[in-house]
Each structure stands twice: as C-alpha cells, then as structure tokens.
Amino acid sequence: MTAIEIGHIGTSGAQYQYRTCKFTGRRVERSAELLIRANAVAAVVFLAVGGLFGLLVALTRWPAVQLLPADWFYLVLTGHGANVLLFWIIFFEIALLYFASAVILGSRIATPKFAWLGFLLMIVGAVMANYAVLKGDSTVMFTSYPPMLAEHWFYLSLILFAVGALIGVIVFFATLVVAKAENTYNGSVPLVTFGAITAAIIAVFTLASGAIILVPTWLWSLGLISGIDTLMYKIVWWGMGHSSQQINVAAHISIWYAIAAMTVGAKPLSEKVSRFAFLMYILFLQLASAHHLLAEPGLSSAWKIVNTSYMMYLAVMASMIHGLTVPGAVEAAQRRNGYTRGWFEWLTKAPWGNPAFSGMFMSLVMFGFIGGITGVILGTEQLNVLMHNTIYVPGHFHGTVVAGTTLAFMAMTYIVVPLIFQRDIILPGLAKWQPYIFGLGAGGISLFMMGAGTLGVPRRHWDIAMTDAANAYEFSPAAYLMMGLNGISAIFAATGGLLFVLLIVGSVLFGRRLDVPGAKLNFPLHDDSKVVSQYGSEATFKLPGTVTLVTIFFLTFILYYFVNWKYLSEIWQFN
Amino acid sequence: MGKTDNDAQDNSDEPLAPADTPAMQRILDNPFLLLFIGVTMPTVLYLLWGVMEVASIPVAY
Ligand code: HEM
Ligand SMILES: [Cu+2]
DSSP: HHHHHHHHHHTTTHHOEEEETEEEEEEEEEHHHHHHHHHHHHHHHHHHOOOOOOOOHHEEEEEHTTHHHHHHHHHHHHHIIIIIIIIIHHHHHHHHHIIIIIIIIIISSSSSHHHHHHHHHHHHHHHHHHHHHHHHHOOOOTTTTTTTTOOOOHHHHHHHHHHHHHHHHHHHHHHHHHHTTTTOOOOOOHHHHHHHHHHHHHHHHHHHHHHHHHHHHHHHTSSSOOOHHHHHHHHHHHHHTTTHHHHHHHHHEEEEEEEEHHHHOOOOOOOHHHHHHHHHHHHHGGGGGGGGGGTTTTSSSHHHHHHIIIIIHHHHHHHHHHHHHHHHHHHHHHHHTOOTTTHHHHHHHTTTTTTHHHHHHHHHHHHHIIIIIHHHHHHHHHHHHHTTTBTTHHHHHHHHIIIIIHHHHHHHHHHHIIIIIOOOOHHHHTOOOOOOHHHHHHHHHHHHHHHHHTTTTSOOSSSSOOOTTOOEEEEEEEEHHHHHHHHHHHHHHHHHHHHHHHHHHHHHHHBBBBBBTTTOSSOOTTTTTGGGGGGOOOOOOOOHHHHHHHHHHHHHHHHHHHHHHHHHHHHOOOO | OHHHHHHHHHTTTSSGGGGOOOHHHHHHHHHHHHHHHHHHHIIOOOOOHHHHHHHHHHHOO
C-alpha cells in the first residue's frame, strides 16, 4: 500500500515520462510503451519460427510430399506447438495486458523493473526451450506426457517462461491498483480492460497449474523423483494446457471489442451483458480442461459431465453473447455512421480495406463457426469418442487458436504498431490483403484437418499409409485428398504469416515516423475511437443484420450437433 | 478482503459515488475478488475433485 501511495502524491509528473497520443488523445507512459514494444517484437519473432515449423509439419503430413523424415517430424511438431501456442501467444498477451491497463487507463505501469525481469525470464525460457527441442533429446510434443522423458532443460525452460509470464500478470494487477490510486480513470474500467482482467485471472490459474506439475516433472528428469503418475500429470497439466486457451479467448474477445471501437467507433451494446458474459468465463471456462480427459477410464462420469457440460455450458453461452454483441456493436455503430440502408449496408460498407477490421471480423466469424461449434462437439462426452485423438482435434483448435486468436492478434498489431511504435504500416496495398490470405489458409487447414479426422486419420502421425506396420490399415482416398488440401492451405497460411512478419518488422524498422506534426495514418482510426477507453453502452437492439447472422449460426450449430449424434448412432453396432 | 473493499470506497471524489453504484457492478469492479473466485472454482471442481478421484483408484498388485 505505502509504495503506491507515494506514487499518488503528485510525483507522477516529475518521475514518469508521458506523451499524449495525437490519434487517440490517450496519455502513454514511456516504460509501458517500451515494454509493449519488446513483448510484441518477441511475439512476432516466435510466430515466425513456429509458423515455419507448422508449414514443415503440414508438408510432411501431405502424403504425396512427406517432406521430413519421421524423427524430424516429431521434433519439428514439438517445436511448432511450443513456439506458437506458448511463446507467440503469451508474449503477445503480456503486451496486451500492459496495453489494456497502462495505455487504455492512461496510467503508468507499476514496477517496470520487475516487468523487465519477467520479460527476460520469458526470453531465456523460450530460447532455452528451442535449444532443448532442436538438440533432439526433447521430442515429447508440447504436452510432454510422462513416461516420455525430455531433457531436464526442456522442463526448466518452460518453468522459467511461466514464472516470467506470471510476473507480467502481477504487474498488470499492480498497474490496475496504481491507476485506481492515481485516479487516471473514473468509475468502472472500460470493457476492454475488463476482458483483460478476465484473461489475467485465468492466467493465474493456468500458470499455477503449470508450476504444480512442471516442477515435479523437472525433478523427475533430474532423477530426484522416481516417477510421475501419468493420469495425475494429465489432470494438472491440462489445468494449464486448456486454461491457457481460455486466456486466449478472453484476450481475443477483448481485442474484438477494442478494434470495433477503434475502427468504426463501436460501443458495447450493453456493458452489463458483456461484463456478465466475462464473469461466466471467470467462473466456468477453466473447468472445460476436463474435455481433454473424456476418454480416461480412471475418472468418473460425474466429474467429466459436471466439468464439461453442466457448468461449461454457461461459459459457452457467454461466448455466444460475445458472438452476438460484437457484430451487434459494429452494426449499431455503422448505423450511427450513416449506413442505414437495408439489413446489411452496415456490413458491406464496413472498412474491409483496413487489415485491423477485416482481421477482426474474420476472426470473429471463423472462431464461432469453425472453432466454436466443433469445440462443443468435442467437449461432449459421448461425441468425443468419435474424434478423440484424430487430426480432427488439431483441426478444431486451429479454428480457435489460429483462425480465431492469431488472426485477432495480427489485426491488433496493425493498430499497435502506429500507436505504440509510432511508425506507420508500410505497403498498405499489400497489408490490406494479408488478413485474407492468412484467414483463407487458417480456415482451410482447420476444415481439412477436421475432414480427415472425421475419416479417422490420427493426429501426430508421420505416415498414414502405415508402410511396414505389422497391422496394415487402409484409409479412404478421401482422407488422402483432405491431407493434400491441408498441405495446400498450409502454404496459404504460411504465406499470409510470412507476409505479416515482413510487414510488421518492416513497419517497425522503416515505417514512416508518426511522431512528427501533421502525420496521418495509412489506416485511419474512427473519429470516435476514444470510446475504447470509456464506460458506456449503445443501448439499442434494433439490429436486423446481426440477428440474421446469429440465426444462421444457430441453425448451423444445431444441424452439425445432430449430424454428429446421428453419426454416433451409426457406429453403435449392437441392436 | 476487507482491505480491498475499503479501497473501492476510497474514491469518494468520483462523479459516481460508490453508494449509488449497484451491488453487482461493485463486485465486477473489484478485480481481486474476481481473482479469488476465478481461481477457487476450477481448483475445487476440476483439480481437487479430479486428483481425489485418481488418488482413490485402487492400486493393482
Ligand atoms: C502456418 C500456419 C500453421 C500451419 C500450416 C499449421 C499446421 C499444423 C499441423 C499440420 C499440425 C499437426 C497435426 C498433427 O500431425 O497432429 C499442427 C499442430 C499444432 N499446431 Fe499448427 N499450424 C499453423 C499455425 C499454428 C498456430 C499459429 C498455432 C497456435 C497459435 C498452432 C498450434 C498448433 C498446436 C498446439 C499443434 C499441436 C502440436 C502437437 O500435437 O503436439 N499452429 N499445426
Ligand atoms: Cu481444451
């Protein structure tokens, strides 16, 4: 308390350096800005590495190509999972937490030195993990289930990374306290910050679970513990592995609201409803970790069903609320902007040439239709057995974490670079297309992996032809076709990803400087972009376009849900 | 917990006096209360319950 109150006694002007952003009018503090930059750059670097690994994996799983030999395939797959799912996503999320606290609330960042320590630990952990994986002794996939044993550096690297990330989360909470104490905002925090609070809360449980399981596993790899119970490991590990995905969901939904506010001036339809939806996440979303254990015989149906159905559906409902209120907010704002003709002029006249907007909207649609619906199917105990451990599972989560989260983070980067790096996006004509190319590829890999999985193709498998296998098995030609189409989509996704990395690195290094008088943005923000840092609702529900879209979503959902039950009934051979 | 509650009351110079703020909004305005319930729920329902089930599986000889 005392430390905070010292900051409170009007010292802020003397001690901390602020500038006023000329595009948003926000106060931006220097250390916050530097920390956001560092974390964002690290994120993009690890995306580049991990994305390359992803392409290599997909080209190996394309039967006609089968690029890598088997041992390299599993090594690269381990590296892919770690670099994209952990390092790209979590570095970006730390940048986002600092943005949603310090920048949106116009506050200084609490304890910047401590935040830099966290950043350093994350860098050391991420580099060390890549070293351990590339050395070849840690090909255990990023889930690292025992009794598979990686080199001890591998576990230590993940522990260091997690401790660093936890420091970032603590700095975020401390910054909220500072902002409140120094009165940088009035009343309740804006919705985007509230979403970031949701993400940070889930992150605490995630990182705690990670510590609980990785520390003993590390000791086991050093020979100090005789063994790790495999089922116990899976329970606690998925407390981290799944919950971390829910950090992503909370984070990318906050980004949807933020981009909608900054590109079309959208206000939440109802603060109350959206906050209630985030509260449902805080309460129930993490329980869904149990859907990774639906096929485990050691756990009761009561535990499985309470965690993945009864309670979880409240969180699913929350996702549907966001799925309704984000496009609804865009529609309401666009109608205010004068696009009132018919049901859909608000959508057709949206800023589709701005990669922040197009990336956000595609993320929203694909997260709902591809990732969301299939997630509910996989999380239903009875239906799970249809697809368990097939490549349907990676198909589903590329719908959530690539087409959803990654695309949303890319979209946000097109705003972060001008506002925080104060450099404009280079080659706007090309940047305009980047989200579409990446989105097409990401949607494609998700759908085609799911297609192959429905036909029984396993995940994490080097050779579906089963050459030399004792028990041969012949997959249908359609399965081969799907894996080929997956490879082609992977080329699109990798092209879009590479383009993103080049555009962002190029903009950061060579973009036109924006800290000069009269500078203009290639992708301008909306005149009302300041609503992103305000509390307040749109309070209108006359949204025929959104209602139509949501109806289509529900019909698709219901249809696909029942198709899967029908499919289940057909494989039930007893009658 | 009591301490955090007091913090919420400290800003009496704000336009929206805390007394006028609805109870639910006051809960949502308290990140540390949310943190507490957000960590407790999955710890009890998912982790502890799950770990207890695994611990009670009889050991084979
Ligand atoms: C160029 C873009 C990408 C391509 C082409 C790609 C492709 C693939 C493929 C083919 C697999 C292997 C499935 C299997 O054999 O089981 C895979 C696994 C995976 N991908 Fe991606 N991916 C891409 C981007 C991403 C991103 C951005 C993320 C996360 C944010 C991600 C997360 C994962 C994870 C967690 C796995 C599972 C690894 C494992 O089973 O251990 N991918 N990806
Ligand atoms: Cu999960």
